Amino acid sequence: MLLVLAVGMTFVIITAGIDLSVGSVLVFAGVVAATVMEALGGGDATDAGPGVVIAGLVAALVGGGVWGLLNGLLVAMARIPPLIVTLGSFGAALGAAQLVTDGVDVRTVPKALRDGLGFGQTFQVPHMVALAAVVTLAGAWLLHTTRFGRRTFAVGSSAEAARRAGIPVRGHLVRVYTGVGLLAGLAGFMSLAYFGTTTISGHSTDNLNAIAAVVLGGTSLFGGVGTVFGTVIGVFIPAVLTKGFVIVGVQQFWQPVAISAVLVAAVWFDQVRRRSRDRG
Amino acid sequence: MTGSGDGTTPLLQARDLRKSYGSVQALRGASFDLAAGEVVALIGDNGAGKSTLVKCLSGVEAPDSGEIVIDGSPVVLDSPSAARAHGIETAYQDLAVAPDLDPAANLFLGRELRRPGLLGALGMLDKQRMRREAAEQFSRLGVTLQDIDVPIGSLSGGQRQSVAVARSVVWASRVVFLDEPTAALGVVQRERVLDVVRKVRDTGVAVVLISHNMPEVLAVADRIEVLRLGARVARFTASDVTLEQLVGAMTGALTQEEGR
Numbered sequence: 067m068l069l070v071l072a073v074g075m076t077f078v079i080i081t082a083g084i085d086l087s088v089g090s091v092l093v094f095a096g097v098v099a100a101t102v103m104e105a106l107g108g109g110d111a112t113d114a115g116p117g118v119v120i121a122g123l124v125a126a127l128v129g130g131g132v133w134g135l136l137n138g139l140l141v142a143m144a145r146i147p148p149l150i151v152t153l154g155s156f157g158a159a160l161g162a163a164q165l166v167t168d169g170v171d172v173r174t175v176p177k178a179l180r181d182g183l184g185f186g187q188t189f190q191v192p193h194m195v196a197l198a199a200v201v202t203l204a205g206a207w208l209l210h211t212t213r214f215g216r217r218t219f220a221v222g223s224s225a226e227a228a229r230r231a232g233i234p235v236r237g238h239l240v241r242v243y244t245g246v247g248l249l250a251g252l253a254g255f256m257s258l259a260y261f262g263t264t265t266i267s268g269h270s271t272d273n274l275n276a277i278a279a280v281v282l283g284g285t286s287l288f289g290g291v292g293t294v295f296g297t298v299i300g301v302f303i304p305a306v307l308t309k310g311f312v313i314v315g316v317q318q319f320w321q322p323v324a325i326s327a328v329l330v331a332a333v334w335f336d337q338v339r340r341r342s343r344d345r346g
Numbered sequence: 347m348t349g350s351g352d353g354t355t356p357l358l359q360a361r362d363l364r365k366s367y368g369s370v371q372a373l374r375g376a377s378f379d380l381a382a383g384e385v386v387a388l389i390g391d392n393g394a395g396k397s398t399l400v401k402c403l404s405g406v407e408a409p410d411s412g413e414i415v416i417d418g419s420p421v422v423l424d425s426p427s428a429a430r431a432h433g434i435e436t437a438y439q440d441l442a443v444a445p446d447l448d449p450a451a452n453l454f455l456g457r458e459l460r461r462p463g464l465l466g467a468l469g470m471l472d473k474q475r476m477r478r479e480a481a482e483q484f485s486r487l488g489v490t491l492q493d494i495d496v497p498i499g500s501l502s503g504g505q506r507q508s509v510a511v512a513r514s515v516v517w518a519s520r521v522v523f524l525d526e527p528t529a530a531l532g533v534v535q536r537e538r539v540l541d542v543v544r545k546v547r548d549t550g551v552a553v554v555l556i557s558h559n560m561p562e563v564l565a566v567a568d569r570i571e572v573l574r575l576g577a578r579v580a581r582f583t584a585s586d587v588t589l590e591q592l593v594g595a596m597t598g599a600l601t602q603e604e605g606r
Binding site (some may be wrong): 228290 | 456
């Protein structure tokens, strides 16, 4: 789930933007999907069939995409700084999710979804991992080999130069933010499959985790530089550190301290690199 | 107001353009004429409105009022793409290139080549072909780059400028605006850019050169238009003008037309 969020976040950060709302959008999409499935299942979705599950997936993607589209429009058209726009939707999406459910988690998730995606395995490979891998590969392909990816770098590198080169910068930003929203929607659906409940209060730091992973993976917060592969590494660094601390026998509470230190150092290195490069 | 010197329809004409940034009037009724296949130098003191005029004519900024005429019919250039559709290309002085992309990617910025077939339809780029064609164009135009695969931000200011000039020249079919193309260049590169200007002119594309360097202007331009305080104050033919006349027109000692 975090990987899916982080892949989307990579695109946003390469455009020199940021999306703080992903965790809330994830929750909102999960809530919408669960509510739709519950309604279609007649109040209890536990025994619902594949049709209902697909309806839930569509609902999750729409729920996520709408927030992404809103973020994109506000950033690109109204020219509000992405930090503020997505801070707004961070709060609003979570509030909206609680409005839909009156603040109570939806707990009936189709068994077909839980067993199929949440815990399903094929040849020992969990379906959740496979799905995240597919999303990651698709993201890497999109970013590194297509015109869309090339223009994402160009917009983040110099939005004005991109505009003068005839790239529709605003439209591109709207598409990037919408894409992140869609991925957050997908992650919300995956979360539903895995946890079997909407976990409304469980995602308040997802945004920071995703941003940390992207930045640890070498993507520049100032835009124009980054890789999906780096983000994959960035996602696994915290987990690896935790394991390492356990093995070495260091208290694992040191892990967030170490991650934060590495994060700050990573941004500092990026700054130094930038200053030494941008001569003249 | 006079027509263009030779009596034919000018390729590109600006009539009475006005543009304000807040309380600053950058253009106060500026006019400009350009015929096919000529090199026109646009000169003026700092703040005379040269860059603003070029931005209006290349679609980066929209003028507040006034008219832009191409081939005798009025056009609206509300975006850089609109200007490009008319065959107008510009090498900007600043913010011309994406510093994190390599020179080939910058040359094809906004015009990326895609692979043939299905993969291309999906948006996949043909990086090898772009790289190859970029290398050809750079060597044809005399742009020397030690390494074509590094981000353009790590190149020198002169090399960056050369890439920006190359991009405008490669794609232009009718008009090229060069906003101080030689400002950051060494002597050799400067000569190369002027050579390129002449080559481009010989293919029938009109070149508008903005420069502070008077000897350079006199060396390469066919005509010279002078802006002062946001309006055109004089036009000269390069072959029969003196440096004193140019400086006089720029500073206000001499006013030919549109006096205010």
